[in-house]
Amino acid sequence: MDRTLIALLFVAPLVLMAMACSGESSPTPTSSPTHGVAVTVDFPAEVPQGSEFAAGLSIVGVEGLASFQVDVSYDPLVLEVVGGEGSDEGVAGGVVGSTSFSTNWAFVPLGVQGKLRIIGRSPGVEAATGDGMLAEVTFRAIGTPGEGSDVVLSEGMLVDSSGHEIADVVWQIASVELTE
Numbered sequence: 001m002d003r004t005l006i007a008l009l010f011v012a013p014l015v016l017m018a019m020a021c022s023g024e025s026s027p028t029p030t031s032s033p034t035h036g037v038a039v040t041v042d043f044p045a046e047v048p049q050g051s052e053f054a055a056g057l058s059i060v061g062v063e064g065l066a067s068f069q070v071d072v073s074y075d076p077l078v079l080e081v082v083g084g085e086g087s088d089e090g091v092a093g094g095v096v097g098s099t100s101f102s103t104n105w106a107f108v109p110l111g112v113q114g115k116l117r118i119i120g121r122s123p124g125v126e127a128a129t130g131d132g133m134l135a136e137v138t139f140r141a142i143g144t145p146g147e148g149s150d151v152v153l154s155e156g157m158l159v160d161s162s163g164h165e166i167a168d169v170v171w172q173i174a175s176v177e178l179t180e
Helices: 003-021
Strands: 037-042 046-048 052-073 079-081 091-093 102-107 115-121 128-141 148-160 169-171 174-179
Touching: 037 148, 037 174, 091 102, 091 115, 115 128, 148 169
Parallel strands: 037 169, 046 174
Antiparallel strands: 037 052, 052 115, 052 128, 052 148, 079 128, 091 128, 102 115, 148 174
């Protein structure tokens, strides 16, 4: 055999294995239509300084959701997540359709307010279809009246029960302003 062909036969599987183990690739999007899945942040447009409020990560029109991941960014001089890192007091799981989701979360980077990563999953092999809330984040308004903060969803991924990424998801931004 030609040396080039032999090299390709041995090197190609190693490259593919390295790519699969690197964690850089994402699951293959599903080919089934999603009919416009939207994920939004729901909370009042204005909140009193010093108050705590819940921000629901709502989802509409999902089919077969088994797990999710999303980063939530905000201005840490205006808002802070309540409770200890990773606690249920700061982030609680939600319900989509009739399926409950448990969540784990942490600040990114660890211990630093301003961005948190939430990972959620349904129990067992259950998959959710319909509308509902992925998770609920409890914030405290720590800034001064008149200040505001966008709450931005990024690095979001919805995964179905086959391990495929659900395609065509719209991740929306919300804003809050502090009042007296």
